[in-house]
Each structure stands twice: as C-alpha cells, then as structure tokens.
Amino acid sequence: MSAHPTLLEADALAVQIGERWICCDLSMRIAAGERLVLLGPNGAGKTTLLHTLAGLREAQRGSVRLLGRALADWPARELACERGVLPQRQPDWFSATVMETALVGRHPHLGRWAWEGPEDMRIATESLTRMGLEKMPERNILALSGGERQRLAIASLLAQQPALYLLDEPLSHLDLHYQMVVLDHFTRLARAGAGVVAVLHDLNLAARFADHVVLLDGHGHMVSGTADTVLRADVLSAAFGHPIRRHVIDGQVAFLLD
Numbered sequence: 001m002s003a004h005p006t007l008l009e010a011d012a013l014a015v016q017i018g019e020r021w022i023c024c025d026l027s028m029r030i031a032a033g034e035r036l037v038l039l040g041p042n043g044a045g046k047t048t049l050l051h052t053l054a055g056l057r058e059a060q061r062g063s064v065r066l067l068g069r070a071l072a073d074w075p076a077r078e079l080a081c082e083r084g085v086l087p088q089r090q091p092d093w094f095s096a097t098v099m100e101t102a103l104v105g106r107h108p109h110l111g112r113w114a115w116e117g118p119e120d121m122r123i124a125t126e127s128l129t130r131m132g133l134e135k136m137p138e139r140n141i142l143a144l145s146g147g148e149r150q151r152l153a154i155a156s157l158l159a160q161q162p163a164l165y166l167l168d169e170p171l172s173h174l175d176l177h178y179q180m181v182v183l184d185h186f187t188r189l190a191r192a193g194a195g196v197v198a199v200l201h202d203l204n205l206a207a208r209f210a211d212h213v214v215l216l217d218g219h220g221h222m223v224s225g226t227a228d229t230v231l232r233a234d235v236l237s238a239a240f241g242h243p244i245r246r247h248v249i250d251g252q253v254a255f256l257l258d
Helices: 046-054 076-082 098-109 118-130 146-160 176-191 203-209 233-240
Strands: 006-017 020-031 035-039 061-066 083-086 164-168 195-199 212-216 222-226 244-249 252-257
Touching: 006 046, 006 195, 020 046, 020 061, 020 195, 020 212, 020 222, 035 046, 035 176, 035 203, 046 083, 046 164, 046 195, 046 212, 076 083, 076 098, 083 146, 098 118, 098 146, 118 146, 146 176, 164 176, 176 195, 176 203, 203 252, 212 233, 233 244
Parallel strands: 035 195, 035 212, 083 164, 164 195
Antiparallel strands: 006 020, 006 061, 212 222, 244 252
C-alpha cells in the first residue's frame, strides 16, 4: 500500500464497445508518484479504457474516482485543473502559433474573462523547452512535422500542470531520442508527485517506465498488477498471440519475439 495519496481509483469497472467487452471487474489505484501503463494488441480497447478513466465516456458498470470524488461530480474546469488528457490525434482546424497552442494548456487556470499573464507565459515557455520547441514559438502549427506536432501537444499538456496525466500513445511519431525525453520527463513528474497513465505499444519501453500494468487481450480478458507480475513472458505471449521471451540485460528487462 502506497503512503502517497490516491489520485485515481477504479472499482469493479466494466467497459464495453458495442457487443464486445473490453474489460470486466477492473479495480485499481494510482497514487501520487505512480505510473500505470495500458498494454494490449491493436483494437484491444486501450484508448476506450483510457477515455473511461478520464471521464470522457461512461462505464457500463463500476465507478471511477479522482481524488476520492466521482468523475461525474467534478465541474469541467476544476476537473481540467486536476487531470489532463493527451489524445491520440491532434486535429488542427485553424492556424495558430506554437506559443498560442502551448498556452491552451493554461486555460483551465484562467478566469472566465482573464488573459494569459507573465506566469502563464513562463510556464508555457518552460514546457516548450522541455520538448525541444523553444526556438519556434512563432512557427505556424500547420507547418510542423508529425513529431513536432506531437511534442507540442505534450508541451501544452505540461503547461496545464494537472495532478494526473492520461496519455494516449504519447510516443506516436517520435524518434528514439524524443521517446526517451518524453518518458524520462514523465518519470520526473511522477517522482515529484504526479500520477501518470499511458497507453504504450513497445513492451521494452513499458518495462522501463511502468510501475503498474493493465494488459488487455482484445477478447474481454485482462491482467492487472505490478509491472513485475504482468510483464512476464507467458502472460504477454497469451495476450499478444505470439511467443515472447523475457531477458534481463545489465539489470534491464528486455523482451524478444521468438
């Protein structure tokens, strides 16, 4: 049992898409300082589960609470101050600069008619710097590469400064360097007291990052627990339908396909 306060908790959660169950009877807790990874094959329902944990869709059964309070009981603006969501895709309907987009993350902290002040600019600038975008604040977002746009979305989320981060494929479009930059930064945020829930695809990066794992197999079955108990060769092989071997190299867990 963690000594840190519980940020996110799900009790007897059951999630369904159409006639297909994503998971049944999921109960879990994420405390401040902990990192949870959602794993599973394509189409297993990782995004759907993440959206349910974020309060963006209703569960068929069970409950989700943030800081001990049901998600449905949170006013939208208060909820946005405590939990931030990184969507899988970043649709850009309008032209805007990199800085303007980063500042969107500050909106939950502003009054109804307030404008961004020096402190908001400082936080947004720091967030851009974290993601290596500090030299392009005036760049039009429509001129960004896929990787740059993904890093900007993460920077905007960092500017939001929530207690809980829910990340849907945060490493999408990123090269190896920035994959590690992103994972290392969210690890630092967790060590500073944030909670992180992330959908990942790479088993080796998940092993490097996760404290806890929820593994979906796409057929309604689920395994949930600490990284050590879930990230086992037999469990992963069954979920992904392919033989997987687990090795420990220089103290780091690595997975190879047979």
